[in-house]
Amino acid sequence: xxxxxxxxxVQRHVDMAPLARLLDALRGPLxxxxxxxxxxxxxxxxxxxxxxxxxxxxxxxxxxQCDGCEVVTVEGLAAAGHLAPLQACMAxxxxxxxxxxxxGMLIAAEALLRRNPxxxxxxxxxxxxxxxxxxxxxxxxxxxxxxxxxxxxxxxKGAAE
Amino acid sequence: MSxxxxxxxxxxxxxxxxETCAMLAEREAKREKTVLLAGGTDFMVQVSQxxxxxxxxxxxxxxxxxxxxxxxxxxxxxxxxGAAVTYLELQRDPIVRxxxxxxxxxxxxIGGPTIQARxxxxxxxxxASPAGDGIAAIxxxxxxxxxxxxxxxxxxxxxxxxxxxxxxTRAGDExxxxxxxxxxxHGAAWCWRKVGTRLAQAISKVALGAVAEVxxxxxxxxxxxxxxxxxxxxxxxxTRALVTATPLANLTAATVDAVVAEDVSxxxxxxxxxxxxxxxxxxxxxxxxxxxxxxV
Ligand SMILES: Cc1cc2nc3c(=O)[nH]c(=O)nc-3n(C[C@H](O)[C@H](O)[C@H](O)COP(=O)(O)OP(=O)(O)OC[C@H]3O[C@@H](n4cnc5c(N)ncnc54)[C@H](O)[C@@H]3O)c2cc1C
Ligand code: FES
Ligand code: FES
Numbered sequence: 001x002x003x004x005x006x007x008x009x010v011q012r013h014v015d016m017a018p019l020a021r022l023l024d025a026l027r028g029p030l031x032x033x034x035x036x037x038x039x040x041x042x043x044x045x046x047x048x049x050x051x052x053x054x055x056x057x058x059x060x061x062x063x064x065q066c067d068g069c070e071v072v073t074v075e076g077l078a079a080a081g082h083l084a085p086l087q088a089c090m091a092x093x094x095x096x097x098x099x100x101x102x103x104g105m106l107i108a109a110e111a112l113l114r115r116n117p118x119x120x121x122x123x124x125x126x127x128x129x130x131x132x133x134x135x136x137x138x139x140x141x142x143x144x145x146x147x148x149x150x151x152x153x154x155x156x157k158g159a160a161e
Numbered sequence: 162m163s164x165x166x167x168x169x170x171x172x173x174x175x176x177x178x179x180e181t182c183a184m185l186a187e188r189e190a191k192r193e194k195t196v197l198l199a200g201g202t203d204f205m206v207q208v209s210q211x212x213x214x215x216x217x218x219x220x221x222x223x224x225x226x227x228x229x230x231x232x233x234x235x236x237x238x239x240x241x242x243g244a245a246v247t248y249l250e251l252q253r254d255p256i257v258r259x260x261x262x263x264x265x266x267x268x269x270x271i272g273g274p275t276i277q278a279r280x281x282x283x284x285x286x287x288x289a290s291p292a293g294d295g296i297a298a299i300x301x302x303x304x305x306x307x308x309x310x311x312x313x314x315x316x317x318x319x320x321x322x323x324x325x326x327x328x329x330t331r332a333g334d335e336x337x338x339x340x341x342x343x344x345x346x347h348g349a350a351w352c353w354r355k356v357g358t359r360l361a362q363a364i365s366k367v368a369l370g371a372v373a374e375v376x377x378x379x380x381x382x383x384x385x386x387x388x389x390x391x392x393x394x395x396x397x398x399x400t401r402a403l404v405t406a407t408p409l410a411n412l413t414a415a416t417v418d419a420v421v422a423e424d425v426s427x428x429x430x431x432x433x434x435x436x437x438x439x440x441x442x443x444x445x446x447x448x449x450x451x452x453x454x455x456x457v
Contacts (some may be wrong), residue, residue, distance in 0.1 A: 003439065006220045016168070017167070017170070017223070018170065018171040018172030019167045019168060019170040019208075019221060020167060020168050021167065021205070029348060040209050041209055042276060043362060045273065047274060048275055051278075054278040055275050055278060056275050057278055057279075058277045059205070059209075060200075060201050060279065061201060061279070062167075062172070062198070062205070062221075063200070064172045064174070064221075065223055065225060079298070111274065126361075127268075127274060128359060129360065129361030129362065130276060130362055131273070145420050149442060152271070155258065
């Protein structure tokens with residue numbers, strides 16, 4: 001099946017079996033290996049990407065349902081070779097160790113900050129509730145997201161003044 | 162059937178509900194297997210866990226975009242929810258939040274945000290797991306499940322839908338189109354209480370959906386439904402009868418516990434024990450009745 005989709009702002013085409021997973025399309029023909037596969041069953045969130053603006057598990061989405069859709073992966077968060085503040089904070093504040101959960105965590109956190117620029121720690125935990133991490137114990141991830149939120153708010157305030 | 166077989170499936174995306182029904186009927190007549198696909202959060206997992214019969218391979222029919230299955234509409238005192246509306250859409254819908262707050266609240270307890278973004282009530286009802294949280298929440302409203310086939314549209318009252326473990330009165334070629342909730346009085350009491358191993362990504366050990374209209378110390382209408390305490394969603398008929406027949410002030414913990422115990426029939430399984438589930442079912446029902454003013 002020929003599927004046309006926009007990936008990180010660029011129009012792309014894949015020709016795959018309709019039930020092949022969006023995850024396989026991304027990591028295979030689309031060459032975007034930032035998105036990870038942990039469980040393949042919707043449990044761990046390491047394959048999270050934005051599909052038409054909402055975070056989904058790419059392991060549970062057949063590519064046949066993606067025709068005409070817009071996908072943003074972890075690669076799409078960074079602007080022109082610079083890490084986005086959220087990514088930089090994750091690295092700086094110990095939110096990433098082995099890195100397997102990190103792309104999914106970043107998508108989940110980005111989804112939160114787009115709707116809620118000033119989240120509480122509990123709101124951060126709720127937003128990443130579908131993402132499992134074997135390394136960090138989560139505390140540092142939550143702190144990283146809160147730091148990023150703070151940084152983004154200050155930049156925005158600076159830009160407004 | 163497993164992950165490696167995914168690419169072997171054939172796939173169809175009919176444009177309308179009528180076209181979908183015709184396709185289902187035609188395949189049914191030829192005894193060919195068909196699987197519907199909405200959010201895929203049950204289907205894709207079944208495939209990857211090898212739980213789907215694959216000989217012959219079913220045709221997968223995408224119904225997620227069908228207009229007739231989308232959207233939420235308020236018609237007087239009835240709320241109509243399209244079967245393919247996602248949990249996330251329900252969560253954000255101002256009408257659902259205002260008129261069926263129990264449904265909006267339940268959506269937060271389905272898996273995590275990425276599951277809420279894709280999963281649908283139609284899929285939850287079709288999977289018909291006794292652990293289905295969506296079913297328990299809507300069942301508190303005693304809804305009508307609207308199904309359609311080439312033979313026309315049929316309205317199935319919730320109490321007549323489930324017949325046993327994952328078994329329903331819906332025919333193989335009938336699509337779930339919408340769920341119609343007869344709403345209680347605006348501002349009626351409600352509660353959603355899910356008990357699982359953790360807050361997110363956990364299948365319910367017990368989950369209660371409840372609504373009640375109370376006036377003058379008596380309960381007029383009550384809806385109660387509990388997930389994971391029997392082969393089907395438990396609708397607690399004896400408990401409902403006791404509560405509407407007795408002034409709230411006269412209810413006692415002992416009488417409530419006794420009827421709840423009669424209404425549920427849980428089993429021991431990997432997630433919990435029969436004993437814990439009976440105990441918790443009693444506790445969540447009494448918790449709701451306490452909120453209504455009963456000394457239980
Ligand atoms: C990680 C994870 C966590 C989960 N957590 C929960 C939870 O907390 N609570 C819970 O209740 N469930 C949970 N689920 C299960 C699942 O998300 C829900 O049952 C969901 O409602 C299924 O909807 P769907 O649209 O994704 O179904 P799909 O997978 O698309 O379909 C499921 C089945 O229903 C059929 N179907 C779908 N729509 C219709 C229709 N309109 N008419 C007729 N048949 C139809 C399909 O043919 C298929 O057999 C979880 C799943 C995962 C992977
Ligand atoms: S790989 Fe998709 S959720 Fe784990
Ligand atoms: S950093 Fe290793 S799984 Fe999260």
